[in-house]
Amino acid sequence: MSSTIRDVAAFSGVSPSTVSRVINNKGVISQKTQQKIYEAMQKLDYHPNSLAQSFAKGKAGAVLMVMDASYTLEYANTYFLQTMFAMETVFQEHGYSLVISSSREEGENSGILQIVYSKRADGLILPPATVNAKLLDSLEKAKIPFVVLGQPELGHQPYSWVDIDNAMGASQAVDHLIEQGYSRIAMVAGDQKAVFMQKRLAGYYEALERHELEQHKNFVIEYSDDTDAYRAEIAHLLANKRAPDAFICGDNVMAFHTLQAVKASGRRIPQDIGILTFDNYPLAEYTEPPLTAVEVDTFLMGQHAARILMDQISKSGSGEVVSLLPTSLNVRESTIKRG
Amino acid sequence: MSSTIRDVAAFSGVSPSTVSRVINNKGVISQKTQQKIYEAMQKLDYHPNSLAQSFAKGKAGAVLMVMDASYTLEYANTYFLQTMFAMETVFQEHGYSLVISSSREEGENSGILQIVYSKRADGLILPPATVNAKLLDSLEKAKIPFVVLGQPELGHQPYSWVDIDNAMGASQAVDHLIEQGYSRIAMVAGDQKAVFMQKRLAGYYEALERHELEQHKNFVIEYSDDTDAYRAEIAHLLANKRAPDAFICGDNVMAFHTLQAVKASGRRIPQDIGILTFDNYPLAEYTEPPLTAVEVDTFLMGQHAARILMDQISKSGSGEVVSLLPTSLNVRESTIKRG
DNA sequence: TTGTACGCGTTATCAT
């Protein structure tokens, strides 16, 4: 059996409360007794029972991060893990531990609530997909703070969230392409119902406007999972006399197929056509030519989310905070038209 | 303030212990009181305080998974997350929650031990890199079960670990290539000090022997991060009259560069040269031609590790278990020589 | 089948 606070107290000839004070750096304690107590702890190999501490304080000392299984297991995971790592680092600094749980079924949040109700977590990090009116209501009642990782669907929401500035990313992309001498810029978009996609489109339009470029309806291309169909579409588009001379792609897979479709059409990259992608996955730099990418600092994202949550937990109720993180451009060969 | 077991007891006119029995399905309770208690719990919106439960039982009800930051943040993460998801699923089924922590500095495991000593976890999942004599000793003393995720460095170790059968993967790869009519099979290896790499080499040699093929020393190629140098090396190798006609690559990046080096040399894939890779990352299927890959079921790996750990935790001390998981081959165009 | 009483290890309040 491991030793308890009482053992330490007995060994050093003081009361348990004094030992507790030393452990928590609370109140004032004389140098002498403090010394004695530290020695006793050493001798007895004492380690505070964190479960008992949590229990006594009524604080779990833990944060629950929910991962959206359906989403997380796809591409996004490369990023998700960095985000998680960043958060764990912040929590650790604050003496909190990170608990992971998965939302298995859409809209089924009983697992999350279970943990909240059973008081196993002092705060939550949630993926946008799990957030719905019912959950919000429950969390409100339970008075437990949370931060959403990604911009939520609805307009303004009475809670904190963190996301990268997708509009800025698209805007940067357009600026760069124009600077490189491209002028007929197309955008390959995935699911336009997703908030981040809408933001990217908004940034794209904003930049075109800023540069006084015409907006061509057929320059916004809906990506299709039917690869052959998609490549045919690109080929068709390029055959047009008013074809685009640059593509901003929504993700690496779209970029990959676009790249190959463009090459197949006989156009040279980057001399004839520029290609730029959102997200910078490990293999993006290995394409031919390497892809210029809108870089997303997911580490920073996790860090921000974690810090905001820590704030809410300590100064219980510091209002909702929204954090839009800047993107940056990782310029590679695929868009270098001018030396 | 939320209601406690005492409130429920009072409300339903029984003693707290009876309520406790209902919660834990222990002992025998009459249908009638059981009914009453359930109703009371409902009415009072009662949820057991999991912290108090853990405290009373002296069990954390949690498992700690350590992630090797230096490794995890690289490519492997695509897999790591699936493994984590699988584990979380298993733990959840057993009523355990999953706590994540990162090992930040090499050999610095104070964080892990901190959690163990403070009794925040009942078991551990560890990456091979964290395991050293000192930690083993501490864990032994603390009597806390753990499972290592990946075959450890040293020979036989007195603990459980789970890994994929790397030798089998290499063996399968060779078999497939030979079946397709390739006969001069080279292997591109990364760091040969890594256990998994040694196993893959062993499988490769075993298969060559089984097929009575000669082992050429220069057919085992040490991959170099200096891309240009590596490609030159491949070019040089291919210029040789006794050049390989197939490459088994240690990971997707090696495969990518090999692919491009081979193409640059004017050889056709798969007609002239076959290329096969370990690991199947999202973008592996998007190369030209798509890469045949040794598939690793990381979900299964997590599941096994979690189950073994759950076993150790419940039947405290069921001896060490070693689990080598089968690989499978995802055949794509890059090795289809024969229809 | 149910109730009583105590303990789990720590913190917090109130004295001293």
Added chain:
DNA sequence: ATGATAACGCGTACAA
């Protein structure tokens, strides 16, 4: 600056 004492919410012998 330190000690005594009472919680915290639950589980569990033991008694009934």
